[in-house]
Amino acid sequence: MKLKDKWKRGLPYVGNKGQNAEQIMEVLPDGKRLVDVFGGGGCVSLTAASSGKWDEVVYNDRRKTVVNLLKSLIEDNHHFDLMKYVYMDRETFNNWRDNMPDSIECTLVLTVWSFGNELIGYMWGKKI
Incomplete structure (x- = not known):
């Protein structure tokens, strides 16, 4: 992963797939929507969203504040x-x-x- 793409690693979660996210994207088929069911730190969602392979990327986590945190960091909308x-x-x-x-x-x-x-x-x- 290049230095300029390190932001795609998301939040520091145990089991973070940041080291392998680009390889995961390569094996997944293109399509309308990618659903990251176990979103965790968000690295799969962030990498998928920037890849252009899907029209929509859906991130999921059981804590609403984690979802909102990731969204605010992506949109650079944190206060x-x-x-x-x-x-x-x-x-x-x-x-x-x-x-x-x-x-x-x-x-x-x-x-x-x-x-x-x-x-x-x-x-x-x-x-x-």
Whole structure:
């Protein structure tokens, strides 16, 4: 994957198919619609949408805020400073998890800084 296409990797989800998304696109047949049933981090949807093989790409995830986050990032329509979240300590993460309302910004923070991207436990153990 070329540097200019790294954005297609989507959100950092466990099991992310970012390394193989272009090869996946090559073996799938062209058509009107591609449905990414287990959308996760969005790399398959992002790569498919930019490939031109389908008229429509449908991304699906069980969390509505994940869908809205991905959409806002694609459309460059987010209303928060991504650079604010380059580093987050355990206490701040726990505060976001326990006290912040569900939103696309909260979903981004919890996805990026949680262990296994499960939005519950802080990325690093207490000894690290």
